[in-house]
Amino acid sequence: MRKTCLDMVYQLAKKNKKIIFVGSDLGAGVLNEFKKKISSRFFMEGISEQYITGMTAGLAKEGFIPYFNTIATFITRRNFEQNIIDLGLHNLPVRLIGNGGGLVYAPLGPTHQAIEDIAIMRTIPNMRIIAPCDANEMKKLMPQTVNIKGPLxxxxxxGGDKIVTNKVKKIQFGKSILLGNPKDILFVTTGITTQECLTVANRLKLEGIKAGVLHNHTLKPFDEKKLLKFSKITKLIVTVEEHLVNGGLGSLVLEVLNSGKSKIINNVLRIGINNAFVKKYGSQQDLLNYCGISEKKIYAKVIKRFNENT
Structure with missing residues (x-):
């Protein structure tokens, strides 16, 4: 997914002279072709993310569309004030590309685990947020990022995630995607939790339980209408996120259901990371399992809750 995203930045830059790429201490060879062919719009800075945010804000004020790429924790947590003052306040078209959302950098520990980034970024006025689930979706969304107003x-x-959106006819910024039949259970997902929940939904189908997955590649602006629509026809809503349960997708869903005065608001199961630092080390899959976000753990929690309700 990361490679697809950065390759698309290069392809878009070849067509649009306003697009600039800025990296922060990325590995050797990242976007080499971009560097060779469009060197005047390629910048590789050091470990100076807060400065780079100000730099990209200045470029945006001059009419450019900067795409700034670094590790997700650094571009969100470390840059929080700059993202608010330099980008949000002035509503500037800077595209922040965060590598390793969630538990991707599991072996590096809590300093590199972006498990509160959605909560941080969605509090910033004018900030938009997307979290695609696979490379196909990323490829379809990236051209749309050029014309989005304000910061993103x-x-x-x-990367290397299973492709699950190849049969989706239309992938549009701001519009969620329903996969399956949510008559009994509606999973609300974002990013790679979509793949996990599709597997769980297929397993539930074998037991006669109809479950659908409402995948939200766009978290801000959120597709409130579609959530409220499907909340009226399901028995249980399950939010699943590779993020803290505080302030992320689950919190967002509760906010929408509350504002829409939905009757199902008391029957929402939120699955994510508890409000604590992840003390374990290992692979991303190890930590997903430890935090209860793996397919087996999701299934166990959902089937228990569903049986309690019925």
Whole structure:
């Protein structure tokens, strides 16, 4: 997914002279072709993310569309004030590309785990947020990012994720995608939790339970209408996110259901990371399992809650 995203930045830059790429201490060879062919619009800065945010804000004020790429924790947590003052306040078209949203950098510990980035970024006025679930979706969304007004945070997963959107006819910024039949259970997902929940939904189908997955590649602006529509026809809503349960997708869903005066608001199961630092080390999958966000753990929690309700 990361490679697709950055390759698309290069392809878009070849067509649009306003597009600039700025990296922060990225590995050797990242976007080499961009560097060779459009060197005047390629910048590789050091470990200076807060400065770079100000730099890209200045470029945006001059009419450019900067795409700034670095590790997700650094571009959100470290840059919080700059993202608010330099980008949000002035509503500037800077595209922040965060590598490793969620537990991707599991072996590096809590300093590199972007598990509160959605909560941080969605509090910023004018900030938009997308978290695609696979490379196909990323490829379809990236051209749309050029014309989005104001700042945008692009949350990247690990890469190599299973393609699940190849049969989706239309992938549009701001519009969620329903996969399956949510008559009994509606999973509300973003990023790679979509793949996990699709597997769970298929398993539930074998048991006669109809479950659908409402995938939200766009978290801000959120597709409130579609959530409220499907909340009226399901028995249980389950939010699943590779993020703290505080302030992320689950909180957002509750806010929308509350504002829409939905009767199902008391029957929402939120699955994510508890409000604590993840003390374990290992692979991303190890930590997903430890935090209860793996397919097996999601299934166990959902089937228990569903049986309690019925």
């Amino acid at each position: 945070y692009i949350r990247l997963a690990r």
